[in-house]
Amino acid sequence: MKVIVIGAGKVGKEIATRLLAEGHDLVMIDKDNARLEKIEEDFDCLCIRGSGSAAKTLNSSVVRESDLLIAVTNSDEVNMIASMTAKRIGIPRTIARVRDPDYSNNLVISKEDLGIDMIINPDYSAAIEINRLLTMALPVHMEPFARGRVQLADISVNESMTLFVNKKLMEMDLPRSMLIVAISRNGEMLIPGGQDTVITGDVIYLLGHSDAISKVCSKVKKKRQKVHSVMILGGGRIGFYLAEKLCVQGMRVKIIERNKDRCRELAEKLPEALVLCTDGSDLEVLRREGVADIDGFVTTTGLDEENLLLALLAKQMGAKRVIAKISRPGYAPLVEQLGVDAAISPRLITAGEILRFIKGGRVLSLFLLLNEKAEVIELVVQPGSKIVGRPLYKSGLPAGTIIGAIQRGNKTIIPRGNDIINDNDRLVIFALGHNVHIIETLCGLGGLTA
Amino acid sequence: MNKALILRTLGLVLLCEAVAMLPSLGIAIFLREDAMRAFVISISVIGLIGAALGRIKVHSNVVGYREGFVIATASWLFMAMFGSLPFLLSGAIPSFVNAFFETMSGFTTTGATILSDIEKLPQSILFWRSLTQWLGGMGVIVLTLALIPSLKLAGMKLFRAEIPGPAKSKVLPRVTQTARELYKLYIIFTVLEIVALKIAGLSWFDSFIQTFSTVATGGYSNYNASIGAFANPAVHYIIIFFMLICGMNFALHFHALQGNFRPMWRDPETRLYLSLVVLACILVGANLIAYNGYGLEEAFRMSSFQVVSIITTTGFTTTDFNHWPLLSQGILFVLMFIGGCAGSTSGGIKNVRYLILFKTASRQIAKLIHPKAVIPVRLGREVIPEELVESVQSFFFIYFALLLVSILIIASMGVDLFSAIAAVVATLGNVGPAFGAVGPAYNYDFIPVAGKLLLSLCMLVGRLEIYTVLVVLSVRFWRA
Numbered sequence: 045m046k047v048i049v050i051g052a053g054k055v056g057k058e059i060a061t062r063l064l065a066e067g068h069d070l071v072m073i074d075k076d077n078a079r080l081e082k083i084e085e086d087f088d089c090l091c092i093r094g095s096g097s098a099a100k101t102l103n104s105s106v107v108r109e110s111d112l113l114i115a116v117t118n119s120d121e122v123n124m125i126a127s128m129t130a131k132r133i134g135i136p137r138t139i140a141r142v143r144d145p146d147y148s149n150n151l152v153i154s155k156e157d158l159g160i161d162m163i164i165n166p167d168y169s170a171a172i173e174i175n176r177l178l179t180m181a182l183p184v185h186m187e188p189f190a191r192g193r194v195q196l197a198d199i200s201v202n203e204s205m206t207l208f209v210n211k212k213l214m215e216m217d218l219p220r221s222m223l224i225v226a227i228s229r230n231g232e233m234l235i236p237g238g239q240d241t242v243i244t245g246d247v248i249y250l251l252g253h254s255d256a257i258s259k260v261c262s263k264v265k266k267k268r269q270k271v272h273s274v275m276i277l278g279g280g281r282i283g284f285y286l287a288e289k290l291c292v293q294g295m296r297v298k299i300i301e302r303n304k305d306r307c308r309e310l311a312e313k314l315p316e317a318l319v320l321c322t323d324g325s326d327l328e329v330l331r332r333e334g335v336a337d338i339d340g341f342v343t344t345t346g347l348d349e350e351n352l353l354l355a356l357l358a359k360q361m362g363a364k365r366v367i368a369k370i371s372r373p374g375y376a377p378l379v380e381q382l383g384v385d386a387a388i389s390p391r392l393i394t395a396g397e398i399l400r401f402i403k404g405g406r407v408l409s410l411f412l413l414l415n416e417k418a419e420v421i422e423l424v425v426q427p428g429s430k431i432v433g434r435p436l437y438k439s440g441l442p443a444g445t446i447i448g449a450i451q452r453g454n455k456t457i458i459p460r461g462n463d464i465i466n467d468n469d470r471l472v473i474f475a476l477g478h479n480v481h482i483i484e485t486l487c488g489l490g491g492l493t494a
Numbered sequence: 495m496n497k498a499l500i501l502r503t504l505g506l507v508l509l510c511e512a513v514a515m516l517p518s519l520g521i522a523i524f525l526r527e528d529a530m531r532a533f534v535i536s537i538s539v540i541g542l543i544g545a546a547l548g549r550i551k552v553h554s555n556v557v558g559y560r561e562g563f564v565i566a567t568a569s570w571l572f573m574a575m576f577g578s579l580p581f582l583l584s585g586a587i588p589s590f591v592n593a594f595f596e597t598m599s600g601f602t603t604t605g606a607t608i609l610s611d612i613e614k615l616p617q618s619i620l621f622w623r624s625l626t627q628w629l630g631g632m633g634v635i636v637l638t639l640a641l642i643p644s645l646k647l648a649g650m651k652l653f654r655a656e657i658p659g660p661a662k663s664k665v666l667p668r669v670t671q672t673a674r675e676l677y678k679l680y681i682i683f684t685v686l687e688i689v690a691l692k693i694a695g696l697s698w699f700d701s702f703i704q705t706f707s708t709v710a711t712g713g714y715s716n717y718n719a720s721i722g723a724f725a726n727p728a729v730h731y732i733i734i735f736f737m738l739i740c741g742m743n744f745a746l747h748f749h750a751l752q753g754n755f756r757p758m759w760r761d762p763e764t765r766l767y768l769s770l771v772v773l774a775c776i777l778v779g780a781n782l783i784a785y786n787g788y789g790l791e792e793a794f795r796m797s798s799f800q801v802v803s804i805i806t807t808t809g810f811t812t813t814d815f816n817h818w819p820l821l822s823q824g825i826l827f828v829l830m831f832i833g834g835c836a837g838s839t840s841g842g843i844k845n846v847r848y849l850i851l852f853k854t855a856s857r858q859i860a861k862l863i864h865p866k867a868v869i870p871v872r873l874g875r876e877v878i879p880e881e882l883v884e885s886v887q888s889f890f891f892i893y894f895a896l897l898l899v900s901i902l903i904i905a906s907m908g909v910d911l912f913s914a915i916a917a918v919v920a921t922l923g924n925v926g927p928a929f930g931a932v933g934p935a936y937n938y939d940f941i942p943v944a945g946k947l948l949l950s951l952c953m954l955v956g957r958l959e960i961y962t963v964l965v966v967l968s969v970r971f972w973r974a
Contacts, residue, residue, distance in 0.1 A: 312870055318864060320866045320867050321866050333864070
């Protein structure tokens with residue numbers, strides 16, 4: 045598939061990396077020459093200099109023949125105009141980043157009027173994700189698949205979890221309808237076998253039947269109390285969206301932001317939240333505002349280092365659940381070791397959303413684990429594909445791939461090596477990132493790169 | 495300062511006043527009253543002066559803030575000065591100071607009078623007396639703007655100087671359009687009340703007189719017993735209703751008349767205003783039943799009439815509340831400080847200012863707990879700009895400072911302290927009748943000349959919401 049990406053910023057680059065890895069052809073458009081030169085050095089793609097909203101740039105044969113346009117410049121207006129223009133000149137599908145809620149929630153002009161098939165808003169998606177993490181009933185990250193029948197959960201293992209700690213996988217007393225698909229240890233992803241041992245500090249990934257997952261999770265930790273109060277450090281877009289969501293749910297929200305004008309704006313837009321205009325890295329401020337009794341502490345400033353360190357600090361001061369926003373996925377391995385409950389990367393979430401959109405109806409859901417080395421994908425086996433009719437151990441799946449669940453009609457099967465896959469089975473697969481397209485080919489979805 | 499423009503505008507204001515005297519002249523001719531002569535002379539004098547000033551050549555039409563303040567203050571002074579001519583010339587009120595006081599009280603919709611026997615005045619003079627209230631209710635400058643759109647004065651500066659309250663009152667893009675829409679509403683209310691009162695059994699003349707004073711929330715009646723002269727409960731209820739709605743923001747009425755009731759229903763000021771009225775009515779009513787032995791209907795009618803009359807700063811009475819129990823008197827006294835809503839024809843400090851002050855005070859307390867918190871002052875969902883918060887705080891201070899100084903001066907003239915307090919509160923708040931020696935059964939005649947002039951100034955300062963007049967009186971204004 046040929047894809048145009050307008051805007052060679054951080055998000056544009058992230059998308060480019062993923063698309064190239066998936067085997068798509070790429071054209072990058074940007075106004076800035078220096079940025080394009082860098083792109084040309086790093087990526088195997090065509091670069092065009094020019095304004096993404098100008099018909100002059102878009103109306104060339106290379107652009108017109110493409111299948112998808114992704115507009116992610118830092119201007120909403122340019123992105124919208126680019127999408128409209130793209131639709132006019134015949135590009136079938138468009139994705140635009142629109143960050144201003146005044147535009148994306150516009151009831152007078154729908155996104156169809158603007159010729160946009162999908163609106164992405166990384167900050168909003170990140171806020172939704174943080175909100176989900178904060179409000180989950182259990183202290184684990186859970187992701188639903190197969191319409192909620194299958195779940196992926198990650199659990200940070202500590203000494204008290206006698207169910208797992210210092211036990212070999214084969215010795216563990218776990219329900220049959222679930223699997224430990226991966227272990228993350230010191231930032232490395234392990235695909236465990238029956239002889240492997242789980243130790244303190246690991247993060248284990250469980251894939252299986254929702255009931256079984258819930259049962260294990262509730263055994264591991266007591267049900268967490270509901271979140272009543274949340275402190276948000278940094279009143280940027282993510283902080284604002286998050287506060288808005290939390291306030292609607294009736295939580296007490298405190299936002300700490302340094303910029304006076306931004307504070308005023310926030311206070312105007314969020315009547316229920318308490319906006320504090322001060323330096324959030326000042327420990328005295330955090331203590332006085334009661335960080336010790338807070339249920340949730342979220343850092344969303346522009347600096348990854350500050351976010352991680354302050355989240356850590358808050359955790360030590362007694363905040364029950366801390367979440368940090370990070371932009372550079374390179375820091376991700378640190379997060380688990382440090383004791384920050386979760387880290388959110390808007391860019392990663394956005395990339396995931398776009399990939400999900402591109403794969404369309406064939407890959408049903410896709411979830412990128414934070415350190416990107418592994419993905420959980422959900423897909424429907426196409427009739428007559430290679431994987432059908434053979435026992436799993438002979439199916440030729442790449443090493444490290446685990447079929448977590450087979451959804452056949454209303455039945456959920458946690459497969460063993462001898463199970464056979466049928467046509468139209470819905471599979472939830474745990475795979476390493478670079479193997480994903482091999483698996484898709486096996487399942488009859490090989491036409492993706494066409 | 496653009497003196498030519500100021501003088502020309504004043505001329506046009508005077509021309510409007512001359513025109514406004516014509517109906518009274520008509521009545522005088524129709525009834526063959528002696529006052530006819532007074533009106534002919536007044537109209538000629540005012541018309542000539544107005545025409546002369548109106549012909550002044552103006553080089554620039556730019557109205558700065560300074561011009562705006564001068565025009566507003568001077569217009570009202572001129573209106574009151576020249577408006578007193580019919581009283582003087584007809585011999586109804588022989589002293590100039592008394593006539594000036596009476597006219598100023600009329601134009602500022604105060605309703606304080608120096609007349610002990612109103613009923614002996616000629617009908618045409620009574621008509622003019624009540625008409626001054628009607629003209630002053632919506633503002634003489636707004637009237638001029640509505641009548642003479644060619645004035646093209648840089649709009650809001652003048653408009654804001656006159657429309658009561660700190661809220662925005664513009665409902666249409668152009669000031670002249672807004673002025674006309676507001677007057678249209680004003681006239682609709684006027685016509686409705688006249689018809690209602692006529693149907694209830696009043697004569698046309700009485701209907702006009704009571705209506706002029708009601709919709710302007712003024713309080714001049716043509717009877718010594720005020721509305722108490724009518725034994726008809728329907729009349730009382732009609733007047734209560736129209737006082738109540740004229741004490742509400744006309745911009746909200748504008749939306750309501752277009753079928754959009756949401757702004758009015760949602761408006762926090764309207765809610766406070768109506769809640770206060772209901773609460774005060776219940777308290778006073780219960781108090782009257784318990785101590786004065788009123789029946790239920792009478793207690794409700796008496797309490798709601800007096801409560802609404804005082805909170806809207808009308809000053810009509812159906813009874814002498816000086817003989818009411820102390821709790822009821824206390825409630826009425828407090829209501830004098832509150833007044834109606836911003837953008838209405840009423841006077842007083844206005845409900846919205848109390849709301850803003852209350853929110854500011856609670857923010858102060860929140861700030862003690864969270865020193866770094868940024869908390870905007872809100873009315874409903876709307877955020878009040880900090881400048882407006884400060885302006886309201888200063889307004890409150892100045893209001894009470896003026897109040898205290900004026901009370902001291904009036905008391906030093908030999909008026910007993912309680913009456914002095916009541917007189918100043920009632921004139922600064924544009925209420926009219928008050929308590930003690932200036933209660934409903936008495937009048938302001940006994941106050942010395944200097945006191946009357948001071949109270950006239952209080953009325954003007956209160957009507958123009960303090961700042962407009964004070965700015966003109968400040969040293970900095972004339973030095974800059």
